[in-house]
Amino acid sequence: MIEYSNGIHIKDTLFWLDARKKSEFSFISHAHIDHVARHREILATEETRALYEHRLGKIKAITLGYNVPKKVKGVKVELFPSGHILGSAQILLDIFGTKIVYTGDFKLRKSLTARRGEVKKCDILIMESTFGLPRYVFPPVEEIYHKITDFVEKGLNQKKVPVILAYSLGKAQEAIKLLGDKGFKLSLHGAIYSLAKIYEEFGVKFKNYEPYEHGNLKDKVLISPPWSRRHKMVDELPHKKIAFLSGWGMDNGAKYSYNVDEVFPLSDHADFKELLEYAKESNPEKIYVVHGFKEFVEHLKKLGFDAEELKKGTKFDKGFSKEILLNYDLFR
Ligand SMILES: [Zn+2]
Known part of the structure; x- marks a missing residue:
């Protein structure tokens, strides 16, 4: 069968x-x-x-x-x-x-x-x-949202660019919805931006976002796919704090394996x-x-x-x- x-x-x-x-x-x-x-x-x-x-x-x-x-x-x-x-x-x-x-x-x-x-x-x-x-039992999702928001706020207060690494389809849109609705200004990698537009065609409403523009990240949060960690777009940013959103964040030492400051276990x-x-x-x-x-x-x-x-x-x-x-x- x-x-x-x-x-x-x-x-x-x-x-x-x-x-x-x-x-x-x-x-x-x-x-x-x-x-x-x-x-x-x-x-x-x-x-x-x-x-x-x-x-x-x-x-x-x-x-x-x-x-x-x-x-x-x-x-x-x-x-x-x-x-x-x-x-x-x-x-x-x-x-x-x-x-x-x-x-x-x-x-x-x-x-x-x-x-x-x-x-x-x-x-x-x-x-x-x-x-x-x-x-792999994830913490309550509200707790994870709180940690992500806190990470972004602290980064901005320290005059650093908070970078959120998230898969371009699904996870990135969760990050846009969470952070944009809280009033943070978001700069989105092109792939994430175009997928967010499709989400909007189907009634999901996003706020405070624009496509990434080189050199224009002051007071903004950059949302970018995980692979961009090694790309100059992220790697060459002078003052940054990087978080990766992944369920694998439950593993010990995940932030060292992914070469980021934090891994938050937000999972789909x-x-x-x-x-x-x-x-x-x-x-x-x-x-x-x-x-x-x-x-x-x-x-x-x-x-x-x-x-x-x-x-x-x-x-x-x-x-x-x-x-x-x-x-x-x-x-x-
Ligand atoms: Zn899937």
Whole structure:
């Protein structure tokens, strides 16, 4: 029923889920580059389609809103929020009465720029587990916001340029929303600026920002992608204080590994507690784990779940009869 090879394939249907190689038809959970490929046709939210096209060009797409069940390519599906970035969605597929949920990247905590993640009951759960170790339990998000704001304020008071390193899609927009709304003047790296414009097209409102301009950073906060740490734009700034926003900030010595002054664990992903909470709430018969630590599977087993890592060669069949398959109009 489920096959894994460069993405997840729901057997006997046209559905690929976040296929990593070109396919005829794939659901795209969100527009991060490790979840997209140039497919012939995609299923996604309007927001994900727009972000995808911004990055990869025009695409034939079936778009769906959140929580609107619909038959697509002969399969009953429903997209619902995953709380990860703008437009990110989970998918619920109903295959002959068996409910399969694929989470894509998700979180259940609040976000400033994405709809809050939801949980649905299902029979088979395919879930991400990026932070699937007990040491990855993030502090309350308000506490992290406070620390980031404090860092920026102190930097400005010391006549330094606060630099916030954040992934250009998703995390950077969280930083813009947090800091711009508090009245800080923001200078944005070009990639972050153009993605923020797409967020605005979909109703997210940002304040106090402009595109980066060389030599014009007085009293401003620079928001820039992590790779720019080594670029002269950041590296050659004379007076600066650099913070990186990442869940990996929970690791000891993270600020030394990333060569920054602070790493604040602001993440777009579920932490260990949320991953377990998700599994309990959706209460599936079978859990497949993708993108993460193998050890997370053992944690799920201890809680009594039938869990397995989804990797190349994994095949799972519920044994539907040929007759049902033939009578089911899958390819309409
Ligand atoms: Zn992602």
